[in-house]
Amino acid sequence: MSTQDKVQLPSWNEGASKASIFRFLEAVTSKGSATFVPPLDRIAVFDNDGTLWSEKPFYFQLIFALDRVKALAGQHPEWQEQQPFKAVLEGNIGGVLAGGLKALIEILLVTHAGNTSEEFEQIVLDWIASARHPTTGRPYTEMIYQPMLELLNTLQAHGFRNYIVSGGGIEFMRAWVEDVYGIPPEQVIGSSIETRFEMRDSGPVLVRLPKVDFVDDSEGKPVGIHKFIGRRPLLAFGNSDGDLEMLQWTAAGDGPHFMGLVHHTDAEREWAYDRESPVGQLDKALDEARAKGWTVVDMAREWRVVYPWETSS
Amino acid sequence: MSTQDKVQLPSWNEGASKASIFRFLEAVTSKGSATFVPPLDRIAVFDNDGTLWSEKPFYFQLIFALDRVKALAGQHPEWQEQQPFKAVLEGNIGGVLAGGLKALIEILLVTHAGNTSEEFEQIVLDWIASARHPTTGRPYTEMIYQPMLELLNTLQAHGFRNYIVSGGGIEFMRAWVEDVYGIPPEQVIGSSIETRFEMRDSGPVLVRLPKVDFVDDSEGKPVGIHKFIGRRPLLAFGNSDGDLEMLQWTAAGDGPHFMGLVHHTDAEREWAYDRESPVGQLDKALDEARAKGWTVVDMAREWRVVYPWETSS
Numbered sequence: 001m002s003t004q005d006k007v008q009l010p011s012w013n014e015g016a017s018k019a020s021i022f023r024f025l026e027a028v029t030s031k032g033s034a035t036f037v038p039p040l041d042r043i044a045v046f047d048n049d050g051t052l053w054s055e056k057p058f059y060f061q062l063i064f065a066l067d068r069v070k071a072l073a074g075q076h077p078e079w080q081e082q083q084p085f086k087a088v089l090e091g092n093i094g095g096v097l098a099g100g101l102k103a104l105i106e107i108l109l110v111t112h113a114g115n116t117s118e119e120f121e122q123i124v125l126d127w128i129a130s131a132r133h134p135t136t137g138r139p140y141t142e143m144i145y146q147p148m149l150e151l152l153n154t155l156q157a158h159g160f161r162n163y164i165v166s167g168g169g170i171e172f173m174r175a176w177v178e179d180v181y182g183i184p185p186e187q188v189i190g191s192s193i194e195t196r197f198e199m200r201d202s203g204p205v206l207v208r209l210p211k212v213d214f215v216d217d218s219e220g221k222p223v224g225i226h227k228f229i230g231r232r233p234l235l236a237f238g239n240s241d242g243d244l245e246m247l248q249w250t251a252a253g254d255g256p257h258f259m260g261l262v263h264h265t266d267a268e269r270e271w272a273y274d275r276e277s278p279v280g281q282l283d284k285a286l287d288e289a290r291a292k293g294w295t296v297v298d299m300a301r302e303w304r305v306v307y308p309w310e311t312s313s
Numbered sequence: 314m315s316t317q318d319k320v321q322l323p324s325w326n327e328g329a330s331k332a333s334i335f336r337f338l339e340a341v342t343s344k345g346s347a348t349f350v351p352p353l354d355r356i357a358v359f360d361n362d363g364t365l366w367s368e369k370p371f372y373f374q375l376i377f378a379l380d381r382v383k384a385l386a387g388q389h390p391e392w393q394e395q396q397p398f399k400a401v402l403e404g405n406i407g408g409v410l411a412g413g414l415k416a417l418i419e420i421l422l423v424t425h426a427g428n429t430s431e432e433f434e435q436i437v438l439d440w441i442a443s444a445r446h447p448t449t450g451r452p453y454t455e456m457i458y459q460p461m462l463e464l465l466n467t468l469q470a471h472g473f474r475n476y477i478v479s480g481g482g483i484e485f486m487r488a489w490v491e492d493v494y495g496i497p498p499e500q501v502i503g504s505s506i507e508t509r510f511e512m513r514d515s516g517p518v519l520v521r522l523p524k525v526d527f528v529d530d531s532e533g534k535p536v537g538i539h540k541f542i543g544r545r546p547l548l549a550f551g552n553s554d555g556d557l558e559m560l561q562w563t564a565a566g567d568g569p570h571f572m573g574l575v576h577h578t579d580a581e582r583e584w585a586y587d588r589e590s591p592v593g594q595l596d597k598a599l600d601e602a603r604a605k606g607w608t609v610v611d612m613a614r615e616w617r618v619v620y621p622w623e624t625s626s
Contacts, residue, residue, distance in 0.1 A: 196532070249517050
């Protein structure tokens with residue numbers, strides 16, 4: 001492997017994870033090798049929240065949904081007295097979370113449905129351009145991991161197609177991931193609500209309905225991968241227990257496969273959390289990764305920089 | 314456009330349809346043209362049954378399902394007295410159809426579920442290799458349209474990615490379409506049943522459940538296109554009313570778009586049917602195509618050959 005290739009991961013310190021990535025790439029891309037894989041089968045899948053961008057204090061898409069509740073409150077005077085919306089409008093996140101999964105789904109459906117696919121895309125684009133993270137003050141699209149961007153680029157340079165396989169909303173992600181990660185819409189797999197084709201005077205539209213279609217998390221991830229891609233990935237990267245089944249599904253393929261976890265160990269530059277975290281809990285998958293020799297990236301030790309802005313300062 | 318490009322459709326007679334295809338290709342691929350479309354957005358979608366291969370006497374996947382009922386009958390002695398299975402085992406197709414959509418769905422679920430994704434793929438591969446069409450005696454994979462194969466190749470040579478968007482089963486098609494049409498699994502969209510991730514001693518599997526997940530027909534086709542691709546197609550080709558919404562969705566895009574219908578007018582070499590046919594009914598879509606100036610391919614007049622075997626004789 002040439003030096004040119006090696007420098008494609010400049011934000012990774014020399015260490016076990018970087019070495020394992022290049023060892024894997026050499027195994028599957030060296031012509032004449034018994035473990036060579038043709039480019040069409042070079043599929044890489046990445047979780048998004050906590051793997052490609054941050055997920056604290058909680059999933060950024062949930063922050064989007066809470067902002068939407070505030071934006072829509074004028075059309076819903078009843079929300080002033082109705083939970084979980086009342087708690088959102090009072091900025092009482094504890095009250096929202098006290099409602100459990102049911103409250104969160106209610107908020108997600110109300111804020112993601114009731115518009116057309118084109119209208120929703122514009123709503124997301126407007127939000128992502130203007131919203132700022134509560135502690136860093138940065139746009140959310142800057143809170144992506146520079147080392148993972150480099151990994152995406154390195155894989156692409158080696159003939160891989162990178163897919164996102166996330167519990168996040170497929171349409172929420174598609175609005176911005178092509179610009180930010182270079183991943184086109186047809187390579188984004190996520191959770192979805194149902195849509196209905198409707199012919200209007202202005203032409204056909206897809207109306208977004210307040211009904212869950214698919215939950216692309218945990219056991220849903222291999223289901224989504226098989227449904228959308230129909231091939232087993234060669235590489236999978238996640239950061240939480242919600243990625244375990246995707247990693248297991250990838251590991252079960254023949255020949256060399258790469259299974260990786262981002263371990264959030266960096267309270268200084270990002271966040272440090274794993275087994276006890278309500279968002280991005282990493283417990284069972286960490287045990288399995290260690291037992292099976294998967295790559296566990298120690299963020300604090302192995303990443304020279306975390307966010308892109310650190311490289312330009 | 315060079316002669317080299319023109320000869321890429323040798324099985325198409327000179328005529329309105331062939332001219333409209335090349336006019337469209339020139340508009341969207343000529344650099345510097347106001348209607349130029351970058352390769353990433355060159356998405357073409359094709360119905361399968363009646364558009365890429367034949368669908369008479371009825372959908373080939375239904376024949377597969379009926380054959381599966383016979384193959385599974387030994388494990389289901391109760392089917393000897395239970396409709397719609399009794400009718401299938403007696404070769405009484407009229408009796409099966411008399412049960413309506415409910416009977417067909419029951420047959421499809423029983424014959425497509427209850428195995429893993431890998432087992433089902435093998436079942437389809439075994440069937441497609443051995444089954445023969447009731448009137449031509451040919452393997453089903455030979456009953457594909459040579460002119461459409463050439464169109465797929467010409468589009469690919471012009472930077473298009475070809476997708477199948479079919480009411481047929483996604484996993485039924487994926488088993489063989491890459492070999493036969495050169496369309497990879499991730500570019501196949503179809504109807505599906507639900508699957509469940511399961512960890513077995515031998516490793517993880519996806520179990521196919523007797524529950525409809527998605528019906529990729531009529532209003533479902535734009536929904537499936539948006540879900541799987543997330544871009545509006547530039548070209549859409551179908552042959553029946555079940556393709557109308559896909560054609561409308563494609564037509565509503567900005568700039569030049571191509572909407573095509575295969576019109577089955579050839580009782581000699583293939584079949585002749587349209588407005589009254591229970592399989593592949595073409596009525597509303599034919600009216601709309603004519604009103605809007607979409608391309609309607611008159612199979613009898615515009616195709617020099619229909620099936621690939623005619624070119625080698």
